[in-house]
Amino acid sequence: MLKEIPSKEDIIDAANIIQEKAHRTPILSSTAINSMFGCTILFKCENFQKAGAFKFRGAYYTLRSLTRDELEKGVATHSSGNHAAALALSAKLLNSKAYIVMPETAPQIKKNAVRSYDAEIYFCQPTLKSRIEKVEEVISKTGATFIHPYDNYSIIAGQATCAFEVFDEIKDADYIIAPVGGGGLLSGTSLSAKYFSPRTKVIGAEPAGADDSYRSIRDGYIHPSVNPNTICDGLLTQLSEKTFNIIKNNVHRILTCSDESVIESMRLIWERMKIIVEPSAAITLAAIKENQIFFKKKKVVCILSGGNLDLNRLPWNS
Amino acid sequence: MLKEIPSKEDIIDAANIIQEKAHRTPILSSTAINSMFGCTILFKCENFQKAGAFKFRGAYYTLRSLTRDELEKGVATHSSGNHAAALALSAKLLNSKAYIVMPETAPQIKKNAVRSYDAEIYFCQPTLKSRIEKVEEVISKTGATFIHPYDNYSIIAGQATCAFEVFDEIKDADYIIAPVGGGGLLSGTSLSAKYFSPRTKVIGAEPAGADDSYRSIRDGYIHPSVNPNTICDGLLTQLSEKTFNIIKNNVHRILTCSDESVIESMRLIWERMKIIVEPSAAITLAAIKENQIFFKKKKVVCILSGGNLDLNRLPWNS
Numbered sequence: 219m220l221k222e223i224p225s226k227e228d229i230i231d232a233a234n235i236i237q238e239k240a241h242r243t244p245i246l247s248s249t250a251i252n253s254m255f256g257c258t259i260l261f262k263c264e265n266f267q268k269a270g271a272f273k274f275r276g277a278y279y280t281l282r283s284l285t286r287d288e289l290e291k292g293v294a295t296h297s298s299g300n301h302a303a304a305l306a307l308s309a310k311l312l313n314s315k316a317y318i319v320m321p322e323t324a325p326q327i328k329k330n331a332v333r334s335y336d337a338e339i340y341f342c343q344p345t346l347k348s349r350i351e352k353v354e355e356v357i358s359k360t361g362a363t364f365i366h367p368y369d370n371y372s373i374i375a376g377q378a379t380c381a382f383e384v385f386d387e388i389k390d391a392d393y394i395i396a397p398v399g400g401g402g403l404l405s406g407t408s409l410s411a412k413y414f415s416p417r418t419k420v421i422g423a424e425p426a427g428a429d430d431s432y433r434s435i436r437d438g439y440i441h442p443s444v445n446p447n448t449i450c451d452g453l454l455t456q457l458s459e460k461t462f463n464i465i466k467n468n469v470h471r472i473l474t475c476s477d478e479s480v481i482e483s484m485r486l487i488w489e490r491m492k493i494i495v496e497p498s499a500a501i502t503l504a505a506i507k508e509n510q511i512f513f514k515k516k517k518v519v520c521i522l523s524g525g526n527l528d529l530n531r532l533p534w535n536s
Numbered sequence: 537m538l539k540e541i542p543s544k545e546d547i548i549d550a551a552n553i554i555q556e557k558a559h560r561t562p563i564l565s566s567t568a569i570n571s572m573f574g575c576t577i578l579f580k581c582e583n584f585q586k587a588g589a590f591k592f593r594g595a596y597y598t599l600r601s602l603t604r605d606e607l608e609k610g611v612a613t614h615s616s617g618n619h620a621a622a623l624a625l626s627a628k629l630l631n632s633k634a635y636i637v638m639p640e641t642a643p644q645i646k647k648n649a650v651r652s653y654d655a656e657i658y659f660c661q662p663t664l665k666s667r668i669e670k671v672e673e674v675i676s677k678t679g680a681t682f683i684h685p686y687d688n689y690s691i692i693a694g695q696a697t698c699a700f701e702v703f704d705e706i707k708d709a710d711y712i713i714a715p716v717g718g719g720g721l722l723s724g725t726s727l728s729a730k731y732f733s734p735r736t737k738v739i740g741a742e743p744a745g746a747d748d749s750y751r752s753i754r755d756g757y758i759h760p761s762v763n764p765n766t767i768c769d770g771l772l773t774q775l776s777e778k779t780f781n782i783i784k785n786n787v788h789r790i791l792t793c794s795d796e797s798v799i800e801s802m803r804l805i806w807e808r809m810k811i812i813v814e815p816s817a818a819i820t821l822a823a824i825k826e827n828q829i830f831f832k833k834k835k836v837v838c839i840l841s842g843g844n845l846d847l848n849r850l851p852w853n854s
Binding site: 244265266270485488489491492493494495525529530532534535 | 562583584588803806807809810811812813843847848850852853
């Protein structure tokens with residue numbers, strides 16, 4: 219695993235390696251949405267990525283950097299979301315074993331996704347303490363390698379390959395917007411912009427009800443995420459040391475968005491583009507919707523980070 | 537407008553003309569769905585077509601064949617579905633005017649779609665008699681040209697361009713499956729198979745609760761569609777003289793599917809492929825689901841005909 223902030227060469231290496239199994243996702247656009255917002259929006263569709271989210275990039279690249287012996291002992295993480303599914307699938311593809319710690323309260327659909335990739339689930343209480351204890355227990359029992367969802371330079375290099383692919387195709391983007399939760403995707407995106415498209419400014423989109431990253435960058439230290447309240451279930455976590463430092467130095471702005479805008483943007487993408495994205499992905503369009511003058515006539519890339527959600531519980535049906 | 541069954545050259549001509557405005561839609565596949573059904577399925581994604589359905593192909597091509605004078609007087613049709621929206625958009629793009637007759641009872645979402653393309657809506661009672669009277673009234677008042685949704689060789693040639701694109705990319709398909717309602721898409725698909733991929737057998741997929749086409753082909757004459765009962769709201773109509781004759785001679789089989797299979801197939805496409813398709817499109821996968829031995833190890837193209845539906849009323853939420 220990488221020990222330092224990923225270099226240009228590290229990201230190129232990651233892009234080459236994940237090609238083995240990851241999809242090169244398409245970049246789509248909608249004339250209707252463009253004319254609605256008065257700018258040119260290019261959607262990088264990570265909802266079409268393996269396991270339904272960009273997380274596969276980081277997980278697969280990180281596991282590919284482990285030794286055969288490490289892979290045999292397996293990998294462990296705590297997550298109930300897209301990282302867990304991505305790690306489980308990556309482990310399966312590399313004949314390793316994934317141990318996933320998730321709260322008993324996690325939605326059935328997420329347990330099913332992880333199980334469908336043959337991972338072993340360990341349940342904990344829905345507290346930070348219980349989660350960490352359970353992971354440590356699993357690791358001491360199995361010898362598995364811990365793979366943090368984002369406080370890991372290899373994970374960050376893997377997530378950076380998404381924007382690397384964007385800049386391979388789009389040479390003149392004014393902005394690229396990535397959602398920000400723990401900051402893995404946003405920090406990777408900002409490194410790729412720095413190395414491969416320095417004219418493109420990087421924006422983080424964050425729920426107003428979980429705006430710890432916004433406050434952290436403003437204040438210069440990491441605010442914890444306390445009682446986040448948002449529909450964006452992938453963006454509840456807080457920045458880590460590694461992601462904070464990269465974001466602080468390479469991201470232009472963090473824009474916060476209301477859940478109402480997120481839901482409207484999500485519905486717009488579903489209706490106009492006929493693709494399924496989760497709230498945490500639609501927030502990138504919500505950032506444009508809430509800042510239309512700022513983005514007027516610009517060329518903007520929105521990373522649609524994933525498409526995993528419970529189709530029985532759509533926000534406009536509740 | 538074409539006066540005879542479209543020839544090979546007519547379809548090539550239509551393909552060239554619609555290129556001006558239609559999307560060349562992608563062909564997608566899902567390893568998960570393939571392994572579930574034991575065959576190779578290629579989905580032609582007309583849900584990404586302009587106005588959200590293949591209908592734009594026929595409507596645009598037909599309007600392009602009208603004279604400047606005819607376009608000035610406008611075009612008329614009776615439809616509350618995808619043909620109405622496609623005709624309205626085509627008229628708008630060609631500086632013509634569309635007059636759409638639809639029952640007062642049509643869902644608001646469909647009225648909105650047609651209005652959003654600046655068409656004029658005339659309401660009728662939800663009976664065949666009222667519909668025809670109202671269209672005649674509109675035509676005599678405006679001098680508009682009547683564009684039948686499928687009993688029209690130019691419409692059929694336009695719909696045929698969908699399979700034309702498929703066979704341009706896929707040279708060795710064993711089967712191609714199209715939904716069948718009035719038979720415009722199925723008859724066009726069967727002509728393209730005959731001209732451009734004669735080894736590919738053409739299958740129609742029809743709701744069991746609206747199986748008039750199945751019975752018509754079996755019995756050798758057109759059965760009317762009486763009280764159809766299915767979730768596939770795009771497949772309620774019956775074959776016409778023109779579509780019946782083409783289908784009779786060029787379609788291998790019509791397979792009927794239960795609404796239950798349609799809903800399961802639709803959900804599978806949404807969940808696994810992260811794309812939005814309507815029930816009338818998902819029926820092509822339902823045909824495979826209900827006939828897995830028949831399609832075992834074959835290469836099968838499913839035409840996903842459209843993606844227009846009310847997101848407030850999903851079948852699994854009712």
